[in-house]
Every structure is written in C-alpha cells, then in structure tokens.
Amino acid sequence: MEPVYRTLELIAVGLRGSQGLKIDYRGSDHIPTTGGAVLAINHTGFFDFLPVALGVKARGRRIRFMIKSEMMDIAIMRFLITHTGTVPVDRSAGHEAYESAVESLRNGELLGVYPEATISRSFEIKELKSGAVRMAAAAGVPVIPVICWGAHRVWTKGGIRTLGHKRFPVIVEYGAPIDVSDVDSRSTASVEAKVSELRDTMVAMLHPIQMEYPHPAGEPWVPSLLGGSAPTFAEAKVIEDEEAAHKAAARAAKRESGRG
Structure with a gap:
C-alpha cells in the first residue's frame, strides 16, 4: 500500500473533474x-x-515518472518524489538516475519518460533523446509510445494557461509495444536506429489524432501546420535552443557558486 501515491491519485481525479476534461x-x-x-x-x-x-490507473497499474532533480530543492516535492517512486534526473550527472530507472524497470515498474526532454512549443514531435530506448534495452522491457493531445490547452508554454471547468476534449493513445531486445547498447548506430523508429511511430500516431481534433484557426495552442499561431517546428527549435543554453548557464553558475 502506498498512501502518498493513493492520495495523489485522488487529487488527480479531482483535478480532472475540476477541469472537466473529457478523456478518450x-x-x-x-x-x-x-x-x-x-x-x-x-x-x-x-x-x-x-x-x-x-x-494507467484504470488499467490497474501505477506509473513512475522521471522528473527534473531541481524539484528536490522544494520540500513538498522532495517528500512526494521520495514517497512515490519518482526518479529525479540531474541532467549534468544523469548516470545515477539512469541506473535507478533501470532498477525500477527490472522490478516490474512502469516508467513514464518524456523523450523530447522539454515541452515542444510547436506541438510536433521533436528530436528524441536516447534514454528511453537505452533504459528499456538495459532492463529487458519494451517501449510503449504514448500520445496525449488536448491537455496542452489547459497549461503550456507560450502564455497558454486556461484553468477552470473548460471541458476540453483530450485524447490519449497507448501504442503497441516496441521490442528493443535487438538493441546493442554499446552501438550508437543500433540505439539511434531504434530511437528513429520510436519517433516515426509517435509521429504516425500523433498526426491522425491532430487531424480529427477540432482546431480553430489562429489559436496559439494549434500547430502552425493546422492553421494555428503556434511557432513552426523551425521557429520553436530556435526558442528551445536559447532556453536550453540559458538553463545550462544557470546550472553552471550555481555549481560554481557552490564551490566558492
């Protein structure tokens, strides 16, 4: 029994109700x-x-997410991370988090990973990091591609924050498991080939869902390809690269100040 996780599940159900999300x-x-x-x-x-x-809960399972290690600096988040099996990730020293994640997978856990690493401002699938594939291969478990569409209308980057009972439709699709048993983790080519397969699968899942979803022209949460005012894939990459550089500089400055 995990009382903290159970409490969070009840809160999540409450949040879904407060937002009026209609999830398919x-x-x-x-x-x-x-x-x-x-x-x-x-x-x-x-x-x-x-x-x-x-x-995942409706399937009788629980999911453990990987989360930025900076969250451990916040007392309440540190408590929640410690008591829910969440895996904190320090991007400047990720080996420990990687080993912890692999151990969780070997112990039969479902691990939630965002292989794009950060939110996609274009709302298209960005280039993927290799961690999801490497961890699954090391643990001997499959990768399940998951697409969630519509929840970004509630709160995302670019000034989009529409909290309240809006009854937004949300589509969540769990794809067929991708077998990674043929991946040689020592071979960059082998890993990248499977990462490419994963990205192609996620793109192929996302686009039909986007096409069937109602997208009013000009809305900031609508992809440029569908007539929205969200940044194009190329424009978003420029913004995201600038954000990444700024965060990296901030982390470096924090480490430097800690040595002083």
Whole structure:
C-alpha cells in the first residue's frame, strides 16, 4: 500500500473533474498488466502527466515518472518524489538516475519518460533523446509510445494557461509495444536506429489524432501546420535552443557558486 501515491491519485481525479476534461482513451490494452515497460510520452504541456497516469490507473497499474532533480530543492516535492517512486534526473550527472530507472524497470515498474526532454512549443514531435530506448534495452522491457493531445490547452508554454471547468476534449493513445531486445547498447548506430523508429511511430500516431481534433484557426495552442499561431517546428527549435543554453548557464553558475 502506498498512501502518498493513493492520495495523489485522488487529487488527480479531482483535478480532472475540476477541469472537466473529457478523456478518450485508446489502446489501453497495450499497457501490460504485469511487468516493467517504458512509456515514452510526447510533451506538449504541464498537464500531460495527468490523463496519461489516470489511464494507467484504470488499467490497474501505477506509473513512475522521471522528473527534473531541481524539484528536490522544494520540500513538498522532495517528500512526494521520495514517497512515490519518482526518479529525479540531474541532467549534468544523469548516470545515477539512469541506473535507478533501470532498477525500477527490472522490478516490474512502469516508467513514464518524456523523450523530447522539454515541452515542444510547436506541438510536433521533436528530436528524441536516447534514454528511453537505452533504459528499456538495459532492463529487458519494451517501449510503449504514448500520445496525449488536448491537455496542452489547459497549461503550456507560450502564455497558454486556461484553468477552470473548460471541458476540453483530450485524447490519449497507448501504442503497441516496441521490442528493443535487438538493441546493442554499446552501438550508437543500433540505439539511434531504434530511437528513429520510436519517433516515426509517435509521429504516425500523433498526426491522425491532430487531424480529427477540432482546431480553430489562429489559436496559439494549434500547430502552425493546422492553421494555428503556434511557432513552426523551425521557429520553436530556435526558442528551445536559447532556453536550453540559458538553463545550462544557470546550472553552471550555481555549481560554481557552490564551490566558492
């Protein structure tokens, strides 16, 4: 029994109710009822985790997310991370988090990973980091691609924050497991080939969902390709690269001040 996780589940159900989210779950049978797996989730907003986690809960499982280690600096977040099996990630020293994640997978946990690393401002699938594939291969578990669409209308980057009972429709699709048993983790080419397969699969899942979803022209949460005012893929990359450089500089300055 995990009382803290159970409390968070109740809060998540309450948040879904307060927002009035109408969630359409698809492919839930791809979530294994036992054993470990990496759930590779697209990242479009701050609420992605909620509908994805509730879908896993409906399957009788719990998902452990990987989260930025900076959250450990906040007392309440440190408590929650410690008591829910969440894996904190220090991007400047990720080996320990990697080993912890692999151990969780070997112990039969479902691990939620955002392989794009940060929110996609274009709302398209960015280039993926290799961690999800490497961890799954090391643990001997599959990767399950997951698409969440619509939750970004609640809260994401670019000034989009529409909290309240808005009854936004949300679609969550759990794709067929991708076998990574043929990946040679010592071979960059082998890993990158599987990462490319994962990205192609996620793109192929996302686009039909986007096409069926109602997208009013000009809205900031609508992708440019669908007539929205969100940044294009290229424009978003420039913004995201600048953000990454700024954060890296801030982390370096923090480490330097700690040595002083």
